[in-house]
Amino acid sequence: MPMSTPHAPPRKPTPSAQRGRRSSHDRRPLEHLHQWLSAADREVLWLYLLTRVGIWTTAGAVGWLFPPNRTDRIPRSFLTVWQQWDWWHFLHIAQGGYFPNHTGPWTPGWDNREAFFPGFPLTLRAVHTLIPHWAASGALISLVSGAVAALTLARIARHHLTDPDSGRRTALFFLLSPCAVFLAAGYTEALFLALALPAWHAAQHHKWPAAAVLTTLSCSVRVTGLFLASALLLHFFLTGREHRSWRAAPWLALPALPPALYFWYLHVHTGDWMAWKHAQERGWYRDFHTPWEAWANTWTAAFGHTQPTGNALMWQAELLAMLAGIALLVLLVRRRHFPEALYLGLTLYALGTSYWYTSIPRSTLLWWPLWIVLAGWSLRRPRVQALYFYAAGPLTTIVAITFLTGRWAG
Template sequence: MPAALLEAPSIPTRAAAPRRRPRRPRLNPLDRTVLRIYLLTRLGLLLTAYCVTRLFPASPDAKEARPLLSAFQQWDWAHYRTIAEFGYFHGADNTEAFFPGFPLVLRAVHTVVPDWTAAGLLISFVSGAVAVLALARIAGPVVGGRAVLLLLLSPCSVFLAAGYTESLFLAFALPALLAGRRDKWALAAFLTATATAVRVSGLFLAAALLVQFLVAHGPGRRWRRLPWLALPAVPVLAYTVYLYAETGDWMAWKHAEERGWYRTFHSPWQAWAHTWDAAFDGAYATGYAVMCQAELLAMLLGLALFAWLLRRRRWAEATYIALTLWALGTSYWYTSVPRATLLWWPLWAGLAAWTVRSQRATYVCLCVVAPLSTLYAVTFLSGRWAG
């Protein structure tokens, strides 16, 4: 017999299973650091609110403190809740000035969280966590944690925790920027469109992404993806059509802004002069005058940031800041410019890089910013005008 037939038949062996790559942790060390900073600052703000409800009661001789959540039921929150609960055009004045994104999310969350204020705080809490994680990635691993710390200690940071639109807007806007950097333009356009449904500032972000697309090189410039960047206009068009169907006015949003917040067009120097007079001519209460002074300082800060971005040739970010300053700086007077600094991500990334290079700059920023943050928080939580 052939020798080959005398050999024992070979038993097929099972192929070795391919080695599984270890799964990367979803949160890297920077993410965990950022979330710790976020939670600690939220606890600090909650402690501030607790103290405010006791130090600033409804009446000077009150024996019981106000409910803790009442500290967050201030100013624009009433408009958001009214829209979420009853819709537009139900007795409240000029609610058309508020885009529907946040009220829609608030109404959805309220189906699970019965208390309206708690629902609003939950939205800001979750979306704020997403926003700070995205900001850390935008700023980079070296300064990302510092950028988040400076944002969360910034003067108007209380609005990131309250039931306002800033946190929700950033939770869509900052990931949109990251998507654009990674050449994922469809995703970037979708996120920007969602941000636009929350705030009109989403249109400024869309313009910045368009500039980023146009100056990109290599695989970043793929012209067939350019039409995606028209998507952020859809929420604005849809909201405009809705308001026209209800009011017969194609400019209903703009007219509500003018009636409620004096956002009639004025030249930049007229807006500066009107704000200057309100800040220093003694015609207004001291608290309002101080906030007008803060508006002037914030505008100067924005102009300095714009000049710095131009010098660094960061065209996309300069476009966003320029459009924001134009929108805020051409009303009768400045309104909510300090709050708008929360949405200026290049500011916090740039300050973080500066403080990392200079220990003295770190001390200056923290010693100036932290007290102002507490002051703004107390002002807002006690029901006073805080921009």
């Protein structure tokens, strides 16, 4: 019987081999990320980073050029210039809640903070547990959210347009929009888009539960999420039978939950089921007026010499943004993009039936069909891209400086 050759004991890996194994294991997450992001995706993220550098450079320059006092020898800090207007409402909610020490609408000088949905303040409070500086926490939320939004917008554009350059071009139009500064500020636009655009992208691929959950989260950030939920519902019913599963239909009711819970919470503390709307009316004149009354009041503020010149210019921008929205709405209806038209139509109705227009230029950031339409137009007519950039460049800088210096920006 032949004897078996004894096996040699296993050799212990050398330190260099162990380091090699660890480094290859450590590289796996990066490799997975590299595989998940296509070359087109990576280009969009690169453009996003470059535009962030441009906006941050502008913010740094504002801190030096526009000190609170002309005789100051020390510039304002980089983060200080970002703490403007609505930021203080989000900060106060994150720090003390909606009704600290039993204060509320019955308190003289109340800031009407219940006009803001809780999604962003809750996120801000959560991030603050890791980052001590409140403004830095808000900037980080917008930085990450803006990257998700730009990347998803490019993917949605590639779904609609056949040109391989469509995603990059759409993202570039979006990132250089006149109100792009609000994607970097501690505001709700970036966080909302980071939830709403993936929701719409999921709906395009008929992933209804994922789309409903993401839309639900967006409804906790802005009331605009309800408009997105309406568009999602219409998109579901217009989808072909082969892609529509009635089992997924109950998911589409989920987005109503965050607003319902928030309104119930406000009712418990104020006794008013309409506390959110009444706060909007007290603080921002958003009581109902017919569209023609709202247009007339905004026109008077813009051109009637009743406001300081800076404010009048902002109201002129409100009028232009409304006209752009109406033109886009007509185009979407003509192209039979009815879900997107419903989303935009509800947005324009909500913004266009107050005493006067407020925040419509900012709202253009949320009109993702606008950036896709512009990109498609520029692919057919190359001069459109040059004209847009020549016009948007100065406007983007002007709006950024206006906001960062506290002179209002819509």
